[in-house]
Amino acid sequence: MPHLLALDQGTTSSRAIVFDGSGSAQEIAQREFTQHFPRPGWVEHDPAEIWDSQLATARDVLGRGAAVEAIGITNQRETVVVWDRATGTPVHNAIVWQDRRTSARCDALRRDGAADLISRKTGLEVDAYFSGTKIEWILDNVNGARPRAERGELCAGTIDSWLVWNLTGGAVHATDASNASRTMLLDIHSGEWDPELCDLLRVPIGILPEVRDSSGSFGRTDASLGLGDLEILGVLGDQQAALAGQACLEPGMAKNTYGTGCFMLMNTGPEARCSSNRLLTTIAWRLGGRIDYALEGSVFIGGAAVQWLRDGLGIIENAPQIEALASSVDDSGGVHVVPAFVGLGAPYWDQDARGTIVGITRGTSAAHIARATLEGIAHQVCDLHEAMTNDAGSATSELRVDGGASANDLLMQMQADLLQAPLVRPRVTETTALGAAFAAGMAAGVWESNAEVEAIWAADARFEPRMSADDARAARASWKRAVERSRGWAVES
Numbered sequence: 001m002p003h004l005l006a007l008d009q010g011t012t013s014s015r016a017i018v019f020d021g022s023g024s025a026q027e028i029a030q031r032e033f034t035q036h037f038p039r040p041g042w043v044e045h046d047p048a049e050i051w052d053s054q055l056a057t058a059r060d061v062l063g064r065g066a067a068v069e070a071i072g073i074t075n076q077r078e079t080v081v082v083w084d085r086a087t088g089t090p091v092h093n094a095i096v097w098q099d100r101r102t103s104a105r106c107d108a109l110r111r112d113g114a115a116d117l118i119s120r121k122t123g124l125e126v127d128a129y130f131s132g133t134k135i136e137w138i139l140d141n142v143n144g145a146r147p148r149a150e151r152g153e154l155c156a157g158t159i160d161s162w163l164v165w166n167l168t169g170g171a172v173h174a175t176d177a178s179n180a181s182r183t184m185l186l187d188i189h190s191g192e193w194d195p196e197l198c199d200l201l202r203v204p205i206g207i208l209p210e211v212r213d214s215s216g217s218f219g220r221t222d223a224s225l226g227l228g229d230l231e232i233l234g235v236l237g238d239q240q241a242a243l244a245g246q247a248c249l250e251p252g253m254a255k256n257t258y259g260t261g262c263f264m265l266m267n268t269g270p271e272a273r274c275s276s277n278r279l280l281t282t283i284a285w286r287l288g289g290r291i292d293y294a295l296e297g298s299v300f301i302g303g304a305a306v307q308w309l310r311d312g313l314g315i316i317e318n319a320p321q322i323e324a325l326a327s328s329v330d331d332s333g334g335v336h337v338v339p340a341f342v343g344l345g346a347p348y349w350d351q352d353a354r355g356t357i358v359g360i361t362r363g364t365s366a367a368h369i370a371r372a373t374l375e376g377i378a379h380q381v382c383d384l385h386e387a388m389t390n391d392a393g394s395a396t397s398e399l400r401v402d403g404g405a406s407a408n409d410l411l412m413q414m415q416a417d418l419l420q421a422p423l424v425r426p427r428v429t430e431t432t433a434l435g436a437a438f439a440a441g442m443a444a445g446v447w448e449s450n451a452e453v454e455a456i457w458a459a460d461a462r463f464e465p466r467m468s469a470d471d472a473r474a475a476r477a478s479w480k481r482a483v484e485r486s487r488g489w490a491v492e493s
Helices: 047-062 103-111 115-122 132-141 145-150 159-167 195-200 238-245 303-313 321-327 366-392 409-419 431-444 450-456 469-486
Strands: 003-009 013-020 025-032 071-075 080-084 154-158 174-176 210-212 232-237 254-258 262-269 280-287 290-299 336-338 356-358 399-402 423-426 459-463
Touching (some): 013 047, 025 047, 047 159, 080 132, 103 115, 103 132, 115 195, 145 154, 232 431, 238 262, 238 280, 238 431, 254 366, 254 431, 262 280, 356 469, 399 409, 409 459
Parallel strands (some): 003 071, 071 232, 254 399
Antiparallel strands (some): 003 013, 013 025, 280 290, 336 356
């Protein structure tokens, strides 16, 4: 049976997973890496540490004897690296998708009337979340970086490009269309870097990677790495990879991933559907030159809220403990936790919102706060689902779920209750990495049709709503009141 190596480069760890032709994970290795917070609202990674951790996991699983056909890559998307074209040395730490340092720049772009142009060409909101203003910041704030970039001495790219560059020994500087669509620099209708947008954000187009199909060749591994001679045959941004890994290959199918953030995508096929509810229109993938699109809503803080309970408040020792603690009370006691630690994403797009806890009384316990934190994650997903349903004109028959927090049965039941719709968790929960394996495997001929991929997907658990529709509506109304208390908090008086 053929095997494929998926490199899953996430926000807090790098993983390597070997899948067989049935979509089952055979070998897994994982390494966490350091999160850097140099100032409030700033989030950075060391690109060298990312690369070292990813290479180590690949060597680990391949060292166990698996013979693989090809490599697929999936990655945290909007995080950017700028590096020296000759030496491969980064000029600055990677600026992470969560980072808010360019919020003022985005405000200025909106004041200058650029939002309509950017939205029309990229399908995105003007927000510090995306990559373009991060690249601009590095070029403006690293001594000598801008003139070096204009002379063609630097490369810039999202994490997939950084991995491809290192895996190929600097031979290939490329990205795929799904990652490129998250930069605010790509015209998603043509699938090419847009000179007008690059000029607007002052990013020399020559430092950007070549945009390629999501399933196809990205070069071969350099012999010095000890990985053997393997071809990189697939690249997908993490959420698009999860959409593929959930076999949401037909228009109208949707998934939600519960990771550091939460990300809901609905496949819209060849139609780049514009949102009336401040969702994003993004490229799902490009295959054989044809672009398929998706509607997307992003929650910036999902599982990261549970990490905050562990690391910030110390009320749990590890993430799985939250389920037992939250289950020890029947409800949240009227408490809401709005985890707007880095602002609010869709459908609010309020970069000045901040984390808020409301409804505290003398009777509030750690268990109530734990339960309210889980509810806060579920409510944010409901916000996305409502907006997506309004844009699509109809509700999905089910929502497929994945990501680390999808293993929390209490959270999944809360989600089904508040959505008033069924949730389906797949048998293979490593859907992001599986999507990268699918992209590589399609190019390698392991699978030859969507039908073969769809046949691999299977359900593990299904969560039906237990809460009445009236109670769900009341809970949603209360949540929206709490959200209003969090909005605009960081605006200077």
